[in-house]
Amino acid sequence: MHHQYPTRGVCPSSVEFDLEGDVVHGIRFTGGCNGNLKAISTLVDGMTVDEICEKLAGNTCGSKSTSCADQLCQLLQQARAEEA
Numbered sequence: 001m002h003h004q005y006p007t008r009g010v011c012p013s014s015v016e017f018d019l020e021g022d023v024v025h026g027i028r029f030t031g032g033c034n035g036n037l038k039a040i041s042t043l044v045d046g047m048t049v050d051e052i053c054e055k056l057a058g059n060t061c062g063s064k065s066t067s068c069a070d071q072l073c074q075l076l077q078q079a080r081a082e083e084a
Contacts, residue, residue: 003079007071009064012037015072019079022048032068040069049076 004016012032018025027041044052053073061067066074 001079001083003075003082005075005078007068007075009066010061010068010071012068012071015068015075017072017076017079019049019076019083022050022080024049024052024076027072029068037068040072044072049080052076 001020002016002018004014006014007029010032012029014030015027016030017027024047025045027045029037029041040056044056053076056069057073059067059069
């Protein structure tokens with residue numbers, strides 16, 4: 001199922017992805033650090049929500065309490081809960 005959510009406290013305004021069961025594909029951020037976000041998206045494509053969150057949850061950016069990677073994890077968990 002395709003999901004799109006606004007982000008909070010980070011540079012990108014939104015993130016979208018496809019969730020097939022528990023496997024994530026096609027992550028796309030709108031805005032933010034284009035190269036870094038493309039790299040994150042490519043590296044985690046095909047992983048499960050738990051695998052991604054094990055690596056990315058809790059990462060921060062500068063003085064912010066979150067990061068693009070952390071926001072991705074939070075939104076993946078939200079999408080999984082909504083699909084359950």
